[in-house]
Amino acid sequence: MGSEAMKITLKVWRQPNSKAEGxxxxxxxxxxxxxxxxxxxxxxxxxxxxxxxxxxVAFDHDCREGICGMCSMFINGRPHGPKQAVTTCxxxxxxxxxxxxxxxxxxxxxxxxxIKDLTVDRSAFDRIIAAGGFxxxxxxxAVDANSILIPKDTADDAFAAATCIGCGACVAxxxxxxxxxxxxxxxxxxxxxxxxQAERENRVIAMVDQMDKEGFGSCTNTGACSAECPxxxxxxxxxxxxxxxxxxxxVSK
Amino acid sequence: MSNxxxxxxxxxxxxxxxxxxxxxxxxxxxxxxxxxxVIVVGTGLxxxxxxxxxxELGYKVKAFCFQDSPRRxxxxxxxxxxxxxxxxxxxxxxxxxxxxxxIKGGDYRAREGNVYRLAEVSVNIIDQCVAQGVPxxxxxxxxxxxxxxxxxxxxxxxxxxxxxxxQLLLGAYSALERQVGLGNVKMYSRHEMLDVVTIEGKARxxxxxxxxxxxxxxxxxxxxxxxxxxxxxxFYLSTNAMGSNVTAAWKAHKKGAFFGNPCFTQIHPTCIPVxxxxxxxxxxxxxxLRNDGRIWVPKQKDDKRxxxxxxxxxxxxxxxxxxxxxxxxxxxxxxxxAAKERCDAGYGVGPSKMAVYLDFAxxxxxKYGRAEAxxxxxxxxxxxxxxxxxxxxxxxxxxxxxxxxKQITNEDxxxxxMRIYPAVHYTxxxxxxxxxxxxxxxGLYALGEANFSDHGANRLGASALMQGLxxxxxxxxxxxxxxxxxxxxxxxxxxxxxxxxxxxxxxxxRLDQFLNVKGTKTVESYHRELGLIMWNKCGMARSEExxxxxxxxxxxxxxxxxxxxxxxxxxxxxxxxLDKAGRVADFLELGELMCLDALDRNESCGGHFxxxxxxxxxxxxxxxxxxxxxxxxxxxxxxxxxxxxxxxxYENIKIAQRSYx
Numbered sequence: 001m002g003s004e005a006m007k008i009t010l011k012v013w014r015q016p017n018s019k020a021e022g023x024x025x026x027x028x029x030x031x032x033x034x035x036x037x038x039x040x041x042x043x044x045x046x047x048x049x050x051x052x053x054x055x056x057v058a059f060d061h062d063c064r065e066g067i068c069g070m071c072s073m074f075i076n077g078r079p080h081g082p083k084q085a086v087t088t089c090x091x092x093x094x095x096x097x098x099x100x101x102x103x104x105x106x107x108x109x110x111x112x113x114x115i116k117d118l119t120v121d122r123s124a125f126d127r128i129i130a131a132g133g134f135x136x137x138x139x140x141x142a143v144d145a146n147s148i149l150i151p152k153d154t155a156d157d158a159f160a161a162a163t164c165i166g167c168g169a170c171v172a173x174x175x176x177x178x179x180x181x182x183x184x185x186x187x188x189x190x191x192x193x194x195x196x197q198a199e200r201e202n203r204v205i206a207m208v209d210q211m212d213k214e215g216f217g218s219c220t221n222t223g224a225c226s227a228e229c230p231x232x233x234x235x236x237x238x239x240x241x242x243x244x245x246x247x248x249x250x251v252s253k
Numbered sequence: 254m255s256n257x258x259x260x261x262x263x264x265x266x267x268x269x270x271x272x273x274x275x276x277x278x279x280x281x282x283x284x285x286x287x288x289x290x291v292i293v294v295g296t297g298l299x300x301x302x303x304x305x306x307x308x309e310l311g312y313k314v315k316a317f318c319f320q321d322s323p324r325r326x327x328x329x330x331x332x333x334x335x336x337x338x339x340x341x342x343x344x345x346x347x348x349x350x351x352x353x354x355x356i357k358g359g360d361y362r363a364r365e366g367n368v369y370r371l372a373e374v375s376v377n378i379i380d381q382c383v384a385q386g387v388p389x390x391x392x393x394x395x396x397x398x399x400x401x402x403x404x405x406x407x408x409x410x411x412x413x414x415x416x417x418x419x420q421l422l423l424g425a426y427s428a429l430e431r432q433v434g435l436g437n438v439k440m441y442s443r444h445e446m447l448d449v450v451t452i453e454g455k456a457r458x459x460x461x462x463x464x465x466x467x468x469x470x471x472x473x474x475x476x477x478x479x480x481x482x483x484x485x486x487x488f489y490l491s492t493n494a495m496g497s498n499v500t501a502a503w504k505a506h507k508k509g510a511f512f513g514n515p516c517f518t519q520i521h522p523t524c525i526p527v528x529x530x531x532x533x534x535x536x537x538x539x540x541x542l543r544n545d546g547r548i549w550v551p552k553q554k555d556d557k558r559x560x561x562x563x564x565x566x567x568x569x570x571x572x573x574x575x576x577x578x579x580x581x582x583x584x585x586x587x588x589x590x591a592a593k594e595r596c597d598a599g600y601g602v603g604p605s606k607m608a609v610y611l612d613f614a615x616x617x618x619x620k621y622g623r624a625e626a627x628x629x630x631x632x633x634x635x636x637x638x639x640x641x642x643x644x645x646x647x648x649x650x651x652x653x654x655x656x657x658x659k660q661i662t663n664e665d666x667x668x669x670x671m672r673i674y675p676a677v678h679y680t681x682x683x684x685x686x687x688x689x690x691x692x693x694x695x696g697l698y699a700l701g702e703a704n705f706s707d708h709g710a711n712r713l714g715a716s717a718l719m720q721g722l723x724x725x726x727x728x729x730x731x732x733x734x735x736x737x738x739x740x741x742x743x744x745x746x747x748x749x750x751x752x753x754x755x756x757x758x759x760x761x762x763r764l765d766q767f768l769n770v771k772g773t774k775t776v777e778s779y780h781r782e783l784g785l786i787m788w789n790k791c792g793m794a795r796s797e798e799x800x801x802x803x804x805x806x807x808x809x810x811x812x813x814x815x816x817x818x819x820x821x822x823x824x825x826x827x828x829x830x831l832d833k834a835g836r837v838a839d840f841l842e843l844g845e846l847m848c849l850d851a852l853d854r855n856e857s858c859g860g861h862f863x864x865x866x867x868x869x870x871x872x873x874x875x876x877x878x879x880x881x882x883x884x885x886x887x888x889x890x891x892x893x894x895x896x897x898x899x900x901x902x903y904e905n906i907k908i909a910q911r912s913y914x
Contacts, residue, residue, distance in 0.1 A: 017826065035528045035663075043533055043777070050775045050821055050830070058827055060321060062494040064534045066657065067419055068325045090660050115465055116827040123442065126322050130434035134427035135386045139306040139726045142377070142384035146341060149395030159388035159413055162420060166324055195386045 005031040006098040010045065012057055013105045018113050018121075024103070034094035038081065039064060039071060041093055059118040066090040066230065069165030072172070073118055074105040079169035079228050087167065087230040107168050109177035111215045122168050124214040125182060132206035133186040135195050154192055161188040163231045170225035170233070176217030181225035183211050184241035185233050191244050201248035208245055258511075258885055258899045261687040262366035267905045268348075271370040274688075275731055279738035286311035289737050290745060292459055292474030294446045294501050296323030298418075298718060299701025300480030301425035302725025308437035309428075310730055312737075315472055316429065316438055317461055319445045319496055319832070324426045327482060327494040328721060331418025332539035332654065333402065334410035335718040337375040342399050346407040348372045353906060355716060358404040358584050359681070359709020360859035360875065361908050362514070362883070364901060366688055367706045374727040375719050379411055381726055385424040389413050401544055402714035404584035404913070410715045415539050415654040421718055425725070444470070445832060446501045447760045449477060449508045449697060452752045456508075456697035460753070460760050464832060467825040469757050471748035475740045476696045476733055479505055480725065483680035483702040485518065487840045487847065488792070489784020491677035492524060492537040498836035499843050502684050502703050510692035511885040511897060513685035513705030515843070516851035519712055519860050520793050521678030522548075522588035525661055525671075526608040535676040536661055538611070539654055540714040543581045545620065545647065546611040546671070548572050548588070550600040560602070560610055560670050571595055579913040586711040586860045586873075587913060589675035593793050594871060596674070603672045612670035613647060621646035675793060679717060681708040681860065682850075685885040685899075689732035690724060693885075696736060700724035705883065710859025764824050767834040772817035776830060779814050780837045783807065783844055791848050796864045800852040804845055808892070811841040846886060846894060853896060856880045877908055 008029045015022030029048075032041055039061050046056035062070040071088040075081035081091045096102065104118065112120040150158075162185070170181035187204050190196030196203070219238060226235040263270040281289065289312050293304040296318040304316040318326060338351040351372035356363055379397070383389065389411050390398040399408040413420040432438040441461065448460040450471070458473040484499035485491040506512045523538045523546075549568045556563065571591055573580045583591075592609050601607050622639030625646060631638060644667055648655070655666045662672070684692050684699035686706055691698050701721035708716065746753075790803035814837075822828040857866040857873035858880070866874040883899040 033529055033531065036531050037533075037661075040531045040533050044531055047775050047777060050819055051773070053821075055821055056830055058829055062320060062325055062496050063327060063330045064495060065330055065536050066660075067330050067416060068320075068327070068494060069329075070320060070325050085656075086660060090657065092660065092663075094663060119827060121465075122321060126324070126430060126433070126440070126442070129324075129427060130430040132434075134431040135384065136431060137381075137384045138309040139302075139381055139428075139730065140377075142380035145339070145379045145383040145389075146396050148383060150391055151395050152391045152393050155388050155391040155395075158386070159390075159420070162388050162413075162423065163416065165419075166322065189388065190386050193386050193388070195384055 004098070005033060006093065006096070008032045008041070008093070008096065009101040011101065011103045012118070014057070014117055015114050017116055022114065032093050034092065036093045037064065037089060038073070038075070038091040038093065039089050057118060058116040061089055064089040067165060069167040072107050072120065072167055072169070074107060074172055076103055079107065079172040080230050085230055085232050087165070107172040109171045111177060111179070112168060112171065124216070125166050125168065125179070127214065128179070128183055128207055128210045129186065131210035132199070132203040135190060136199060148194055150193065158189045158192040161185045161192070161233065161237055164233050165231055167230065169228050169230060171216065173224040173228035174217065174220060175222070175224070176220050178219050178225070179211050179214070179216035180219040180238045180241065181229060181233055181235070183207050184237035187241045187244055188237040191240065200244070201251060204241060204244040204248050257693065258685070258897050259687060260364060260366070260899060261689060262364065263688065267365060267369050270366055271373055278731055278735050281734050281738050281741065283311050285741045287313065289313065289475045289740065290315065290473060291733065292472055292477045293317070293480060294459065294478065295326065295480035295482060295703070296426070296429065297326035297328035297480060297482055297701060298422055298425055298721030299703070299725040300326070300478070301422065301429045302722050303478055303480060303700055303729050304438055305425060305428035305432050306726050306730045307733070308432035314432070314438040315441065315474065317441045317444045317446055319464060320442065322442055323429055323440060324423060326422060327497050328422045328718070329419045330494065331718050332415045332537065333541035334400065334412035334417045334715040335378065335421060336402065336409050336713070336715045337379045337411060337719065338372050338409060339376055339379060341397060342408045344407045346409050350407065351375060351409065354405050355707070355713060356709065356906055357911055358713040359711050360873065360911055361709065361877070361881070361903070362858055362901065363707055363709030365903060365905055370728065371707050371720060371723050374723045377727055378719060378722045382421055382424050385428060387413065387420045387424040389420070400541055401582060403540055403543060403582045403588070404579070404713045410541070412541065415541065415651055418718060421722065425722070446504070447835065448504045448756045449694070450752050450756045451508055451694060452746065452750065455695045457746055458748070458753065460756050465827050467828065469760060471753040471757060473746050473748055475737055475743060476698065478698045478700060478729065479684065479703050480700045481703045483683065484840070484843060485677045485680050487783065487844050488677040488787045489780050490527065490532060490535050490788070492521060492535050495534060498839065500836050500839045502699065503839040503843055505684060505692060505694065505697060505699070507888050509694045510697060510699070511685040511887050512682070512846060513883050513885050514682040514710070514850065515847045515886065516791065516854060516861055517681035517710050517859065518677060519585055519679040519681060520589040520675045522585055522592055522675050523611060523673045524676035524678070525658065526603060526605060526674040536657065537676070537678060538658060538671060538673060540585070542611060542651060542654065545616040545650070546581065546613050547615055548581055548592070548609055548611055550595045550602060550609050554599040555606070560612070569600070576913045583913045584711055584713060589793060590862060590871070592675055608672040608674045610670035611673045613666065614670070617643035617647050679712055681705065681710060681712055685883065689735055690729055691732070691736065698729065698733065700729060710861055763835070764831065766815070767818065767820045767831060767838070768824065770815060770818050770820065772819045774817045774819060776818060776820065776834045776837050779810065779818060780840065782810055783837070783841055786810070787844055787847070791844070791851055794862050794864050795851050797852060800848045803848045807841065807844045807848065814838065814841060845892065849894060850884055850886065853884060854880055875910070
């Protein structure tokens with residue numbers, strides 16, 4: 001509150017569309033409040049660009065409270081920037097210093113083609129969920145909710161995996177652009193719960209197959225995905241998915 | 254009363270209406286369902302659940318969302334929970350009680366029939382979500398956990414930490430994606446609906462714009478479902494997502510769908526206060542925090558002391574003082590007005606003085622700290638131990654909210670009280686629909702927050718998720734059959750039909766208009782200006798004078814927009830500024846209708862507070878004689894609207910002055 005305005009230099013990736021060549025452009029902002037969010041700084045930049053007759057920077061964003069998973073900036077070499085467990089929209093400028101130069105790129109991954117500037121196409125994630133990230137229960141089929149007793153620890157573990165926001169930071173962080181953390185979070189949630197048992201084997205096989213089809217790379221075991229995940233999805237989910245996959249292959253008919 | 258409005262509430266006793274309806278509504282056989290196409294616009298709780306369920310039934314579904322994935326819809330941000338009359342806590346809950354609380358909470362401006370149905374199907378929602386693998390919070394014995402929300406005296410709220418909306422939406426999204434995978438739903442992400450196409454008075458499709466290529470597309474449907482959320486962003490600053498908009502509903506309105514109670518907006522009492530002029534949105538702190546957070550301001554005006562230095566006896570816990578029966582858990586409209594009253598009177602806190610404290614210290618230490626100490630057999634625990642133990646419990650209950658608060662304000666709510674102030678959160682108003690959720694345009698439906706139907710003049714906490722899913726999973730799958738059973742002979746209409754061509758032409762000329770102004774002011778600046786007018790004159794307190802001024806100001810702003818707005822780029826590219834221009838242009842029209850509606854309603858009720866109509870102690874003063882109706886506005890072109898009134902009949906509930914004292 002009432003803190004000094006900062007001067008910030010931004011180097012932003014500009015690319016008109018998926019087919020065009022991209023390049024970095026440099027912008028200067030002189031009155032950045034430390035209480036601003038990173039995206040609000042981009043709002044200010046865009047208003048400035050429009051006023052000057054230029055083209056605003058296209059970036060994805062929606063809820064601006066860290067839950068929709070739409071924002072996706074690669075900031076100084078890290079997805080969602082320097083802070084732990086924070087999405088770009090919840091990153092505030094007080095995390096930077098007066099005079100800083102900040103480099104902003106889109107998610108870099110073959111399976112996430114750039115649409116424009118900092119906006120990428122993450123529809124591959126939807127297709128992976130469509131392949132098996134669900135319990136096949138039509139509306140109206142359910143039994144009374146309390147007839148399925150789930151130990152609190154199990155429910156908590158399933159919930160922890162289910163908090164994934166599908167932003168794709170894990171893919172952007174990985175040098176192989178692997179989607180294992182994203183896929184394993186959904187596989188884990190449903191493998192842990194009794195409701196997920198009927199399709200347990202089919203699910204993991206179908207989702208992994210789709211993941212490979214989308215061109216995501218293999219797991220490197222370096223753990224960058226989990227370290228950079230804004231929701232701190234645990235690396236042990238990947239181990240669980242691997243176990244689930246092997247188990248499914250062994251037990252499948 | 255208007256003869257154009259038929260709410261189609263089934264006859265018979267309240268508790269049997271829905272059962273009776275379901276048992277007698279015409280059905281569509283499976284073979285015919287395969288030939289019937291349904292368009293679903295919006296993929297939040299209402300849209301995703303409707304699209305998935307209709308596809309399961311065998312209809313051919315096309316679903317649209319403007320975000321990059323259906324999973325992003327703003328339902329995802331709902332925090333606190335979802336109500337259901339399960340009575341798992343054995344604390345006296347029932348379908349009737351949930352129905353009663355909702356009608357009363359809505360200040361007697363909702364329909365009995367709709368609300369009773371909502372309460373009835375609430376129990377099925379929880380079952381369905383659990384079956385899908387939604388990881389609700391549980392007790393050690395494995396049963397589901399509940400908590401309290403405002404305006405009720407039972408614990409009927411189911412939750413998943415502070416991210417219940419996320420978990421419910423991901424459940425509905427996975428059901429939707431399952432149908433996408435099976436080929437029963439065709440999903441159109443990054444598509445925005447820009448008009449409804451009507452032929453011979455019936456909704457027959459939409460014009461949508463592919464937001465990546467910029468091209469316009471024509472889509473036919475035997476029925477069109479708008480599940481496009483609320484219009485709180487008309488205030489610019491709100492807890493809505495940046496993209497939340499009224500465009501789909503507004504286009505429908507201009508094609509003949511009446512707009513119900515547009516002025517009924519919900520100002521949520523517990524949001525993080527505005528910190529600067531660059532502010533793009535406001536962040537909610539869940540109502541569930543009022544279970545354990547106590548709201549107060551200093552008793553002394555303009556008290557500059559740190560909150561932790563203000564002794565207990567010099568604090569005014571004004572909600573507990575004014576409303577002893579419900580205390581901090583009064584409904585949202587009441588809590589918001591009470592906060593405004595204290596701040597306006599000069600007792601506000603924080604740099605802007607437009608905030609009050611939400612303080613967890615008491616319950617952290619005394620409620621949870623002591624309970625934990627006794628659980629662990631610690632006798633005579635000191636304060637430090639109590640705080641340490643209590644902190645763990647509070648962290649488990651509200652951890653993600655506390656983290657979010659700290660990230661935004663740089664203050665630690667475990668150590669100092671949160672500063673909160675009311676902010677626009679939800680719109681009870683929306684497209685007028687009948688019992689079947691059909692608008693006044695045959696074949697055009699509105700579900701979830703996009704319709705006006707269930708919350709009257711004020712929505713109770715944890716009821717939005719309930720309504721969205723009730724409409725999508727359990728209501729529309731039955732009611733749409735009533736219409737589609739008569740459409741089985743309608744062959745898909747060629748999109749080269751002149752109605753489609755004309756509608757597309759109109760959309761095209763509007764896009765050209767935005768791009769051709771080539772003025773100097775940004776779309777954002779207009780939106781901000783509109784928001785200020787709305788907040789100051791059609792916000793928490795409204796007056797005849799202010800509303801009349803607002804209408805003139807909005808008209809002038811709208812005129813200026815079409816003269817001086819600057820929309821960069823062109824149509825045939827990914828152009829978020831162009832998308833935003835269309836949405837803001839629609840808000841500039843909606844704002845006027847909201848003021849008109851607020852001006853018409855010469856009473857105070859729920860979230861609608863007219864300064865001229867209040868009791869001696871500042872409570873809302875309803876006028877049931879004159880205003881016990883739904884205001885359904887018909888668009889007549891230009892600045893002209895006609896008012897139709899749907900009288901609200903209460904056959905089961907005795908209307909009373911709402912009291913939470």
